Amino acid sequence: MTSTIEQIASQEYKYGFVTDIESDQAPPGLNEDIIRLISAKKNEPEWMLDFRLRALRHWTTMKEPTWANVKYGPIDYQSICYYSAPKQKKKLNSLDEVDPELRATFAKLGISLEEQKRLSGVAVDAVFDSVSVATTFRSELAKVGVIFCSFSDAVQKHPDLIRKYLGSVVPYTDNFFATLNAAVFTDGSFCYIPKGVRCPMELSTYFRINSAGTGQFERTLIVADEGATVSYLEGCTAPMRDENQLHAAVVELVALDNASIKYSTVQNWYPGDKEGRGGIYNFVTKRGKAFANAKLSWTQVETGSAITWKYPSCILQGDNSVGEFYSVALTNHYQQADTGTKMIHLGKNTRSTIISKGISAGFGQQTYRGEVKIMKSAEGARNYSQCDSLLLGDKCGAHTFPYIEVRNSSAQMEHEASTSKIGEDQLFYCQQRGISAEDAVSMIVNGFCREVFKELPMEFAVEATKLLGVSLEGSVG
Amino acid sequence: MLDIKNLHAGIDGKEILKGLTLRVGMGEVHAIMGPNGSGKSTLANVLAGRPKYNATSGTVTYLGKDLLALPAEERAREGVFLAMQYPVEIPGVNNIYFLKAALNSVRKHQGLEELDAMEFLQLAREKMKLVEMDETFMNRSVNEGFSGGEKKRNEIFQMAVLDPKLAILDETDSGLDIDALRIVAEGVNALRSEQHSVLVITHYQRLLRYLVPDFVHVLADGRIVKSGGKELAEELEQKGYEWIEDEVLAAR
Numbered sequence: 001m002t003s004t005i006e007q008i009a010s011q012e013y014k015y016g017f018v019t020d021i022e023s024d025q026a027p028p029g030l031n032e033d034i035i036r037l038i039s040a041k042k043n044e045p046e047w048m049l050d051f052r053l054r055a056l057r058h059w060t061t062m063k064e065p066t067w068a069n070v071k072y073g074p075i076d077y078q079s080i081c082y083y084s085a086p087k088q089k090k091k092l093n094s095l096d097e098v099d100p101e102l103r104a105t106f107a108k109l110g111i112s113l114e115e116q117k118r119l120s121g122v123a124v125d126a127v128f129d130s131v132s133v134a135t136t137f138r139s140e141l142a143k144v145g146v147i148f149c150s151f152s153d154a155v156q157k158h159p160d161l162i163r164k165y166l167g168s169v170v171p172y173t174d175n176f177f178a179t180l181n182a183a184v185f186t187d188g189s190f191c192y193i194p195k196g197v198r199c200p201m202e203l204s205t206y207f208r209i210n211s212a213g214t215g216q217f218e219r220t221l222i223v224a225d226e227g228a229t230v231s232y233l234e235g236c237t238a239p240m241r242d243e244n245q246l247h248a249a250v251v252e253l254v255a256l257d258n259a260s261i262k263y264s265t266v267q268n269w270y271p272g273d274k275e276g277r278g279g280i281y282n283f284v285t286k287r288g289k290a291f292a293n294a295k296l297s298w299t300q301v302e303t304g305s306a307i308t309w310k311y312p313s314c315i316l317q318g319d320n321s322v323g324e325f326y327s328v329a330l331t332n333h334y335q336q337a338d339t340g341t342k343m344i345h346l347g348k349n350t351r352s353t354i355i356s357k358g359i360s361a362g363f364g365q366q367t368y369r370g371e372v373k374i375m376k377s378a379e380g381a382r383n384y385s386q387c388d389s390l391l392l393g394d395k396c397g398a399h400t401f402p403y404i405e406v407r408n409s410s411a412q413m414e415h416e417a418s419t420s421k422i423g424e425d426q427l428f429y430c431q432q433r434g435i436s437a438e439d440a441v442s443m444i445v446n447g448f449c450r451e452v453f454k455e456l457p458m459e460f461a462v463e464a465t466k467l468l469g470v471s472l473e474g475s476v477g
Numbered sequence: 478m479l480d481i482k483n484l485h486a487g488i489d490g491k492e493i494l495k496g497l498t499l500r501v502g503m504g505e506v507h508a509i510m511g512p513n514g515s516g517k518s519t520l521a522n523v524l525a526g527r528p529k530y531n532a533t534s535g536t537v538t539y540l541g542k543d544l545l546a547l548p549a550e551e552r553a554r555e556g557v558f559l560a561m562q563y564p565v566e567i568p569g570v571n572n573i574y575f576l577k578a579a580l581n582s583v584r585k586h587q588g589l590e591e592l593d594a595m596e597f598l599q600l601a602r603e604k605m606k607l608v609e610m611d612e613t614f615m616n617r618s619v620n621e622g623f624s625g626g627e628k629k630r631n632e633i634f635q636m637a638v639l640d641p642k643l644a645i646l647d648e649t650d651s652g653l654d655i656d657a658l659r660i661v662a663e664g665v666n667a668l669r670s671e672q673h674s675v676l677v678i679t680h681y682q683r684l685l686r687y688l689v690p691d692f693v694h695v696l697a698d699g700r701i702v703k704s705g706g707k708e709l710a711e712e713l714e715q716k717g718y719e720w721i722e723d724e725v726l727a728a729r
Contacts, residue, residue, distance in 0.1 A: 425565045428527050429619075432561075433579035433635065434553040434586070443578065447569025447618070 154190035253288030276334025279306025292318030331364030495699035556642030662687030
């Protein structure tokens with residue numbers, strides 16, 4: 001069998017992805033001194049420090065949630081190092097120095113040579129220097145008044161916007177992991193689309209300056225002002241390895257009246273090896289608030305991480321606002337995912353759509369957890385939910401926990417769910433027609449995910465299709 | 478074309494074929510008949526390479542190659558087609574997309590150029606007429622929601638498109654009404670030529686009225702116990718299988 005993504009990912013260290021030892025690192029542990037250190041290192045204003053400290057104090061009163069359908073050993077929060085200066089990866093001179101297996105994966109995913117270089121830490125030439133590309137994009141964005149920068153930059157340069165919106169959707173008291181993030185987050189992205197502006201390009205973290213070293217505790221804030229429209233892409237299909245096991249990110253979206261935000265994610269963090277050792281714990285809080293006539297759309301393709309705990313949600317506060325959630329989550333080997341969404345209907349005639357596709361292979365365990373809440377004020381609200389599970393083999397599992405709470409009798413709710421299995425019979429049928437088992441699986445899986453993939457931006461959709469194929473390698477035959 | 482010698486095979490260690498020998502020449506149509514449990518479907522599945530069906534001894538030579546050594550998809554690409562007794566549904570996979578992928582993997586293997594969407598569609602339309610299939614079938618998922626008869630017609634349609642050298646029909650006639658039976662037989666007749674061989678596995682003689690075989694073999698207890706021309710099928714229809722079984726017993 002050809003090498004799996006896990007092997008490839010785990011080989012990265014062997015091939016010199018050793019980070020230089022930086023002296024600029026905080027001692028492990030979490031206390032007020034550490035928070036002050038982080039804030040000072042980042043040269044933050046008083047109000048930012050204040051936000052962090054309030055979060056920390058609240059966090060010490062909280063307990064780690066245990067309701068999710070995932071199993072993992074205890075996390076020692078005092079052994080984690082919460083601050084280290086952005087790390088410099090050792091630069092390679094050419095792609096020839098890159099692990100051939102990693103390159104093979106890149107090729108399968110159809111990643112361009114230049115991007116391969118960037119991803120594998122090869123020094124890029126002047127023409128394609130990602131910083132210069134980013135600068136070009138940045139000036140184009142500036143022309144229409146779009147702000148797109150790192151969170152740290154935004155704290156310095158746009159404090160009013162940050163103060164106004166930070167924590168306005170996910171308050172620092174929200175949940176254990178979000179509160180931890182509020183205390184210790186190191187960086188992330190900030191994006192502001194002014195009134196009536198349609199963002200001229202899809203915003204991707206790829207073009208973000210200071211994107212070196214994806215943060216363990218990332219914080220993203222996107223604000224679309226009245227009538228603005230933006231599409232934001234997070235993550236990348238290439239395998240991502242990080243030495244920090246615990247990841248707790250927060251994403252806040254604010255769509256003011258008549259605004260529209262589309263947020264697409266491809267998550268491919270290291271999932272651990274075939275025996276379930278290692279791998280990222282991904283505890284993410286993502287939520288958006290939609291004002292009148294606004295629209296929020298989450299699309300996610302989750303294939304990585306040992307544990308995924310993630311519920312991109314919509315608060316449909318304004319009348320006629322719309323929330324959407326399209327998800328494909330894949331668990332192979334010993335991966336566990338507990339993911340879904342919350343749609344909170346407050347405004348009149350609010351509408352939400354949930355399409356969730358879970359794929360389990362190997363010993364993977366997959367849980368869909370969704371909550372649809374129609375509040376008393378949400379006259380005429382509508383929801384359509386569909387969650388489908390696909391099983392490969394007989395050692396994996398799929399679980400569905402839909403919660404529905406309706407407090408207004410004019411609401412219309414629809415819920416559909418299905419579970420199916422890729423059987424030996426189906427594989428044999430395909431093989432008997434000349435199609436290899438692996439192609440057959442990817443054909444069936446892609447057919448299963450089609451409704452979600454069509455929501456992805458074109459380029460992402462093609463990559464996502466290939467990614468599923470690579471992620472499922474070795475799950476048949 | 479196909480040369481089966483003293484084949485022993487079964488499922489999960491249970492021997493079902495007990496020394497089957499059969500030769501199918503180029504361009505010939507052979508019918509395999511026999512009572513339930515005689516090993517007809519096992520033969521079809523062993524030839525196509527279905528998992529869990531294992532040959533324990535004997536040889537199967539197909540166009541000079543050791544067929545049993547090839548994985549199922551290789552056999553298909555070499556021109557072996559099995560029209561299944563119970564075609565499975567594959568939800569979410571478009572019928573036309575599926576068949577195009579299949580045809581192109583076969584063509585690629587045989588060193589032929591792959592067909593593009595337009596060329597494929599043209600071929601598919603032409604073959605669809607043959608089995609009187611409606612074009613709306615093309616855009617549905619593979620076999621999903623098809624009636625029993627539609628599934629069988631889809632098998633014949635796929636066969637017509639893939640143009641196999643050796644077509645094996647595993648009880649394709651079961652559960653078909655008389656019209657569907659005629660359509661299936663016509664589909665197979667259209668394939669008949671000097672270069673194509675067909676192995677028709679059936680319990681009943683009725684399909685053979687439309688699809689006249691060159692040879693008829695009777696399978697009982699894992700062996701071919703009697704072979705003859707098309708008149709053997711009629712004899713079986715009249716007398717049933719019992720007299721064969723009696724004959725076999727008497728010969729022991």
